[in-house]
Amino acid sequence: MSNNPDRDGELYVIAAPSGAGKTSLINSALEEFPSLAFSVSDTTRAARRGEVDGVHYHFIEPATFTERVAQGRYLEHAEVFGHGYGTDRARVRQLWGKGCDVLLEIDVQGAAQVRQSHPQACLIFILPPSLEALRARLVARGTDQPDVIARRLGEARHEISACLEFDWILVNDQFNHARQQLMSILRAWPLRRERQKIVQRSRLADLLSS
């Protein structure tokens, strides 16, 4: 990865336990910011009903995933619920090359890897208001059996314990409120000092020249 902040766009990571409402928030952000691009991950799990290859995920064989891991093709990768998931670094680079900022929707293991390799990335965690609310949402979604819901809730506790490693923590209690907060982060992040030192270098030089 080039890691050239003069040329690369922003890298946003969004993580949340299953059922915290992150997909709706992400879709809303993608609508609001035309220059924001979603990075479609590879996964070895089977497509669920309604999922389209190349849109929701690139569905690949486990052998292909293992090969790609060995080739170092992934910016980050992890095993989640027994399946491989990974972010192809070439795809991210391609999106940056088109002038986009890139959004990754990945788990906490992947987020920790991004933190290491891309310290300038913006890590956002979405919390559910409570475990009860999370349980209610998973039940209402109607896609999981009770045993799967119990497993997802156990996993949620583990994921939530990682939220303090993130830059931003949102509580998705009321969608519109959480949405506004997410938009605020996405608007403010590019204005941080470390980025502006680079982007505004020549302006600052002009302004400060005597």
Ligand code: 5GP
């Ligand atoms: P699902 O299979 O329900 O779509 O996703 C299961 C979990 O895998 C979610 O926590 C999701 O954020 C995570 N995930 C999806 N794509 C990636 C990826 O490319 N890398 C990592 N590390 N996790 C991913």
